[in-house]
Amino acid sequence: MSRTEATVEELLALVPEMDEMELLRLRVIAAAIPDPGRAWDSSSAYATVDKRIVSADDVERAVRDAEEAFRQYVTVLYEGLRPVFRSFYEGRGDEAAGHLVAMGERMEGEGRLKGARQCYRAALTLSLPLLEKAPQILALRRIARVALHLGEFQEASQHYERSAQLARDADDLRGEVVARTGMGNVLAWQGRWVDAEATYGDALLLAEGASEGDFTLELAQILYNLGHLATRMERLEEAEDWLARAFDRAEAAASPVDLAICHMNLGHLRYKQGRLEEARSAYDRARLLPVSRSLLSGIASDIADVCLREGHVSQAEEWGRVAEEHAIAAGSAYILGRMYQGRGNIARALGDEDGFIFFEKALEIAAEKGYPFLEAETRADYAELRRQFGGTEEAQAYLERARELFQELGAVRDVARMEAALAELRAQPAGFAIEPEEPEHPLAVAGD
Structure with missing residues (x-):
């Protein structure tokens, strides 16, 4: 029997699991719309992208667009390699490495x-024998940045450390400042807040002591990272000071992304202070800036948290859907996973057992794409939902696996958090539900 539409789930089952097909998979997701036939069905509130529908015509357009984008991608790859070869044959290895970094x-x-990381690794290999260390310093930082985004903290830390040491030896002050900021970011994601703060402090001293060069942007990033850590560690007056200084630098640098992150961190601080109207205002200012759909998805999730805490349940759910739309448009599996983790937490805070659908989708994405930190955090949050509804054994299994993943990642604070949750779970009487924790904002850190 012929048909005019199908769900994303049905269509993706037809697409082979190949790297070359990843763009098509994302295009199909982007073309999908909520099923109008289920608009008044209560279960539609828990529909993930899998249940959205795509018409036959839209699939044809998605295939055509993905094919053209893939052709352009291949052209860019080969065009990018031509200057690499030219520079290599002309004996300019530093330029060849630079072209590889640009491709990445x-x-x-x-x-x-992952493709970017392969370009950066090729650049690193090429740069190792060169007397000029700038290409190696940059390649190491780029590998570290990708590793951090993928949740591979040990690799990120090692490469940032190597980059910082090389930069110091080469008298590359900017390179050292940026690498040390990156090291601070890794430590912050691992929950090693005291170590992260000390590392950011080292970078700050270096940048502020610079006698030459403009370090305005680097200082903005260090300052708002310090502000975020101070908020996390409940040193709220100190956080105010750091963020005020960060705003001055971000505005002087004229960087919309960094200014948006300043506003997000201010929103986190106001949220922690219970000044919810001001938190919402800060997030609104962030979302009005010209930033990526990925960042907009995170901002929408933050606004949903504020609405939830104010008791505006329908608004919280609506902003959760806005976060979903931005995540889909971003074309990033990682952002989709993060967004569904956030929507699961909204459902958990509402005491809604059906929120397991969002956690399951986040776990599916994390496992399929290899995002260990996302998987660990989602398992920890999912455990809270399970134990709210008496699923003690399931909750324990999720917490134990989350603890294993955090241990592998070196996330010491999260390991301790999982052990405390396990101890609390084992001590609770049968059938006793523990109140869910207040949602914690993700880290809004940046640095090259």
């Missing part, structure tokens, strides 16, 4: 993180 940056900007 373009791929990274398109969400092709």
Whole structure:
């Protein structure tokens, strides 16, 4: 029997699991719309992208667009390699390495993180024997940045450390400042907040002590990262000071992304202070800036948290759907996973057992794409939902696996958090539900 539409789930089952087909999979997801036939069905509130529908015509357009984009991608790859070879044959290895890094940056900007890492690794290999260390310093940082985004903290830390040491030896002050900021980011994601703060402090001293060069942007990033850590560690007056300084630098640098992150961090601080109207205002200012759909998805999730805490349940759910739309448009599996983790937490805070659908989708994405930190955090959050509804054994299994993943990642604070949750779970009487924790904002850190 012929048909005019199908669900994303049905269509993706037809697409072979090949790297070359990843763009098509994302295009199909982007073309999908909520099923109008289920608009008044209560279960539609829990429909993930899998249940959206795509018409036959839209699939044809998605295939055509993905094919053209893939052709352009292949052209860019080969065009990018031509200057690499030219520079190599002319004996300019530093230029060849720079061209490889540029290829990687373009791929990274398109969400092709693993392909970008391969470009950066090729640049690193080429740069190792060179007397000029700048290409090696940059390649190491780029590999570290991708590893951090993928949740591979040990690799990220090692490469940032090597980059910082090389930069110091080469008297490359900017390179050292940026690498040390990156090291601070890794430590912050691992929950090693005191170590992260000390590392950011080292970078700050270096940048502020610079006698030459403009370090305005680097200082903005260090300052708002310090502000975020101070908020996390409940040093709220100190966080105010850091963020005020960060705003001055971000505005002077004229960087919309960094200014948006300043507003997000201010929103986190106001949320922690219970000043919800001001938190919402800060998030609104962030979302009005020209930033990526990925960042907009995170901002929408933050606004949903504020609405939830204010008791505006329908608004919270609506902003959760806005976060979903931005995540889909971003064309990033990682952002989709993060968004569904956030929607699961909204459902958990509402005491809605059907929120398991969102957690399951986030776990599916994390496992399929290899995002260990996302998987660990989602398992920890999912465990809270399970134990709210008496699923003690399931909750314990999720917490134990989350603890294993956090241990592998070196996330010491999260390991301790999982052990405390397990101890609390084992001590609770049968059938006793523990109140869910207040949702914690993700880290809004940046640095090259």
